[in-house]
Amino acid sequence: xxxxxxxxxxxxxxxxxxxxxxxxxxxxxxxxxxxxxxxxxxxxxxxxxxxxxxxxxxxxxxxxxxxxxxxxxxxxxxxxxxxxxxxxxxxxxxxxxxxxxxxxxxxxxxxxxxxxxxxxxxxxxxxxxxxxxxxxxxxxxxxxxxxxxxxxxxxxxxxxxxxxxxxxxxxxxxxxxxxxxxxxxxxxxxxxxxxxxxxxxxxxxxxxxxxxxxxxxxxxxxxxxxxxxxxxxxxxxxxxxxxxxxxxxxxxxxxxxxxxxxxxxxxxxxxxxxxxxxxxxxxxxxxxxxxxxxxxxxxxxxxx
Amino acid sequence: xxxxxxxxxxxxxxxxxxxxxxxxxxxxxxxxxxxxxxxxxxxxxxxxxxxxxxxxxxxxxxxxxxxxxxxxxxxxxxxxxxxxxxxxxxxxxxxxxxxxxxxxxxxxxxxxxxxxxxxxxxxxxxxxxxxxxxxxxxxxxxxxxxxxxxxxxxxxxxxxxxxxxxxxxxxxxxxxxxxxxxxxxxxxxxxxxxxxxxxxxxxxxxxxxxxxxxxxxxxxxxxxxxxxxxxxxxxxxxxxxxxxxxxxxxxxxxxxxxxxxxxxxxxxxxxxxxxxxxxxxxxxxxxxxxxxxxxxxxxxxxxxxxxxxxxxxxxxxxxxxxxx
Numbered sequence: 001x002x003x004x005x006x007x008x009x010x011x012x013x014x015x016x017x018x019x020x021x022x023x024x025x026x027x028x029x030x031x032x033x034x035x036x037x038x039x040x041x042x043x044x045x046x047x048x049x050x051x052x053x054x055x056x057x058x059x060x061x062x063x064x065x066x067x068x069x070x071x072x073x074x075x076x077x078x079x080x081x082x083x084x085x086x087x088x089x090x091x092x093x094x095x096x097x098x099x100x101x102x103x104x105x106x107x108x109x110x111x112x113x114x115x116x117x118x119x120x121x122x123x124x125x126x127x128x129x130x131x132x133x134x135x136x137x138x139x140x141x142x143x144x145x146x147x148x149x150x151x152x153x154x155x156x157x158x159x160x161x162x163x164x165x166x167x168x169x170x171x172x173x174x175x176x177x178x179x180x181x182x183x184x185x186x187x188x189x190x191x192x193x194x195x196x197x198x199x200x201x202x203x204x205x206x207x208x209x210x211x212x213x214x215x216x217x218x219x220x221x222x223x224x225x226x227x228x229x230x231x232x233x234x235x236x237x238x239x240x241x242x243x244x245x246x247x248x249x250x251x252x253x254x255x256x257x258x259x260x261x262x263x264x265x266x267x268x269x270x271x272x273x274x275x276x277x278x279x280x281x282x283x284x285x286x287x288x289x290x291x292x293x294x295x296x297x298x299x300x301x302x303x304x
Numbered sequence: 305x306x307x308x309x310x311x312x313x314x315x316x317x318x319x320x321x322x323x324x325x326x327x328x329x330x331x332x333x334x335x336x337x338x339x340x341x342x343x344x345x346x347x348x349x350x351x352x353x354x355x356x357x358x359x360x361x362x363x364x365x366x367x368x369x370x371x372x373x374x375x376x377x378x379x380x381x382x383x384x385x386x387x388x389x390x391x392x393x394x395x396x397x398x399x400x401x402x403x404x405x406x407x408x409x410x411x412x413x414x415x416x417x418x419x420x421x422x423x424x425x426x427x428x429x430x431x432x433x434x435x436x437x438x439x440x441x442x443x444x445x446x447x448x449x450x451x452x453x454x455x456x457x458x459x460x461x462x463x464x465x466x467x468x469x470x471x472x473x474x475x476x477x478x479x480x481x482x483x484x485x486x487x488x489x490x491x492x493x494x495x496x497x498x499x500x501x502x503x504x505x506x507x508x509x510x511x512x513x514x515x516x517x518x519x520x521x522x523x524x525x526x527x528x529x530x531x532x533x534x535x536x537x538x539x540x541x542x543x544x545x546x547x548x549x550x551x552x553x554x555x556x557x558x559x560x561x562x563x564x565x566x567x568x569x570x571x572x573x574x575x576x577x578x579x580x581x582x583x584x585x586x587x588x589x590x591x592x593x594x595x596x597x598x599x600x601x602x603x604x605x606x607x608x609x610x611x612x613x614x615x616x617x618x619x620x621x622x623x624x625x626x627x628x
Contacts, residue, residue: 087520090496094522097489124528125482126547127490130521 011107012075013042015068018103019284020096020119022264023063025236026286027089029260030059032230038085039136040115042108044073051085055293057227058143062287067264069103079108082134083115091129095119109133143291146252153180153219154249155187156212157201159260160240162248163232165189165199169225172197175295176228179220180250185213191225211245221254221294231258231290239263254294262286305374305455307338308419315366316416318613320397323359324390326579329572330357330617335456336435337381337464338372345386349467350460355569356594356618357576358471365612367418376458379465380420383453384435392437392448402441414440423449471618475587475596477561479511480530484577484584490524491574495567497522500622503570503595504551505588506560507536512551515567523547532585561588564622565595573597573617581615595619 017023030051041048046064065071095104095117107116110130117129147153169176172191179188185203187210190196203213232246239262249257265284311319327334327345331354335346343361348354363370374380400416417438422431434449456464481487491513494501498515502523505511509531514523525547536559542550554560573595577584581599589596599615602608 084519087497090493091520091522094490094493094497094524097486097493125524125526127522127524128547129523132519 010072010074011109012073012079013047013108014070014072014105015047015065016070016103016105017067017264018069019264019266020092020104022067022262022284022286024089024092024096025239026061026063026262026264026288027085027092029235029239029262029288030061030290031085031089031234034086036085037082037134038088039080039082041078041080042073042075043078046071049085053227053230056224057230057293058291059230060289062289063264064287067284067286070105080136081108081113081115082136083131088115088131091117091131094129095127143255143293145249145255145257145291148219148250148252149217151216152214152249152251153217154212154214154247155180155201155203155210156245156247157187157210158208158243159232159235159246160243161201161209162246163235163240165201166229166232168199169197170229171195173225175222176225177220177222178248178250178256179218180213180215181218182215185215187213193225212247219250219254221250221256223256223292224295227292228256231292235260235262256290256292256294258290258292260288262288305380306420307372307380308417309363309367309370309372311366311416311418312368315361316393316397316400318361318366320390320393322579323615324386324393326576326615327357327359328386328390329575329578330355332387333383333385335381335464336384336452337461337468338379340372340378343367344468346464346468349471350464353620355572355620356471357615358468358617359579359615360613362612374455376461379461381456381461381464382433382435384450388450389435392450396437396439396446396448399441399444399446400439420452421449425451473589474533474598475589476534477505477507478532478585478587478596478598479505479509480532481511481584481586482526482529484574488571488574488577491567491571494522494524495571499567500564501567501570502562502564503586503588504555504560504562505586506551506554507531507534508538508554508559509535510550510554510560511586512547513570514548525550533587561592563588563592563595565619566622569619570595573619576615576617579615589618592621594621 027049036051039050041050046062046067049061050058052058102119104117104119110116113133114130115133117131119127169189169191172193172195174193177190179190187201189199201210203210242263244261247259251257263284264286327347330347335349337344337346341363343363343366345359347357349356372378372380396416400414419436421434421436423434424431433452433454435452437448439446494515497520498517500515502514502516509529510525510527511529512523512525514521551560551562555562576597576599579599582602583600585598585600587596587598597617601610601613603610
């Protein structure tokens with residue numbers, strides 16, 4: 001990846017973060033199974049972590065450089081490397097011991113292409129880690145999300161409500177149909193399997209829940225329940241308590257994009273969750289995006 | 305073979321609120337070894353490769369009117385299920401405290417007696433040994449029988465005593481853990497990453513923990529800790545080195561030792577702080593034969609060691625270090 005000439009000089013990236021818990025929260029949100037390979041992509045804009053499942057589900061966590069208290073990027077091109085997501089999160093977790101709110105330093109690459117982590121919040125103790133990296137797969141990961149029409153078809157819903165709805169749909173399971181219709185403006189989740197369950201979000205009935213709605217034509221697509229579930233099931237409860245909105249957009253061909261926001265702001269000395277509901281600079285937010293491919297079985301193909 | 309005593313309020317508090325829950329984490333079943341002067345809870349001393357723990361109380365720390373007699377130099381030992389013991393004690397306390405413990409005016413009539421008995425259990429023709437608690441409340445008297453093993457034979461008691469004597473050796477260098485709670489949450493998280501923990505202790509007062517697998521190396525170094533026993537001066541120019549290099553140099557100079565133990569055992573040893581010790585010290589026994597943790601208890605309200613209580617654990621070392 002990085003040429004040998006660069007190695008002897010400065011590493012591709014040295015950065016420091018003062019809220020490891022925020023990063024753990026963000027990465028945990030995309031941890032939907034035990035063993036997941038993740039690809040990290042470094043650039044002058046920040047770090048992107050990408051995970052994927054069976055060509056049908058992809059998640060990206062954007063950690064912009066503004067989240068970091070120090071961000072020194074000196075690579076050419078965009079270095080990419082693979083790590084085990086579970087191991088990375090478990091490792092980061094050991095850096096956020098309560099009452100131990102230190103700064104953590106990341107460096108890539110180490111002498112043996114490792115990702116190096118180090119926390120030195122006091123002279124008398126330090127925590128360090130070296131994570132072995134892999135060469136990532138060469139296939140393009142991009143899901144090529146394109147808007148479905150002239151106006152994007154999207155809605156924004158409170159994260160907790162979305163999670164609750166998707167959790168409830170576990171009972172019918174298997175396949176979930178999401179329908180947006182402009183008149184009356186509403187979103188419908190419908191599960192058919194062991195039984196039928198339909199959950200409606202009516203825009204005018206409950207504007208606290210459904211905070212934004214954009215749709216000029218009725219669209220309807222089905223998604224595999226397990227992939228839909230992955231988009232909300234692992235969001236940490238602290239993030240659900242924040243209860244920002246999650247934005248869902250349906251693109252061309254029914255590709256579903258789910259976006260969440262996770263605060264990576266340094267917790268103030270009072271309690272975190274109370275404060276984080278109030279205003280926080282947008283720069284201290286990690287963006288999380290899921291892309292879910294629609295199911296293309298005979299029925300839906302026939303519909304369109 | 306007879307044993308009969310009354311648990312003091314201090315003894316009840318020590319066992320019920322502190323030690324039994326800590327010892328239960330070490331393992332469900334332990335030996336209770338009673339001598340003329342001591343009551344000792346022992347884990348894994350005779351058998352196996354588990355973590356050894358030794359909680360020793362002078363009889364005055366727990367009991368009054370302590371009477372013991374046996375043909376084996378007044379020593380009795382048996383195995384007991386700690387969770388049953390804890391449950392029996394908790395249950396009997398609900399009655400015992402009706403009188404406000406032994407602080408009531410009617411002191412003599414309300415005491416918590418503990419004794420060894422043989423009884424015929426229901427549906428059985430063979431009498432079985434029990435450790436029995438007995439007390440009374442306003443309207444009721446309660447007896448709780450905790451089943452125990454048959455008392456150990458003379459040979460087994462001797463073996464237990466020999467193992468206990470062996471386990472009293474202290475490491476040459478002990479370092480004090482700065483903050484048990486912090487160490488506990490750290491190791492709790494660390495144990496997701498690997499199974500084998502490298503523990504290095506230097507005579508300068510450094511404690512270095514590291515898990516290393518083919519995918520990750522994760523470690524923490526705590527420095528400038530209080531040292532008991534053999535010390536050495538911190539070499540100059542050591543400050544800017546990495547934790548790994550510092551430890552390696554210290555080992556090369558003979559100023560440090562390093563062993564590998566199971567992360568699970570290490571975590572268990574930290575859980576001993578449920579017994580609310582005032583300090584904890586880690587040290588490596590001679591020739592790296594085990595990792596020892598010694599807990600220190602102060603006389604309440606002082607900084608003086610309470611010599612009537614002692615607790616320490618010995619963690620078995622994993623052989624064949626160097627390979628993961």
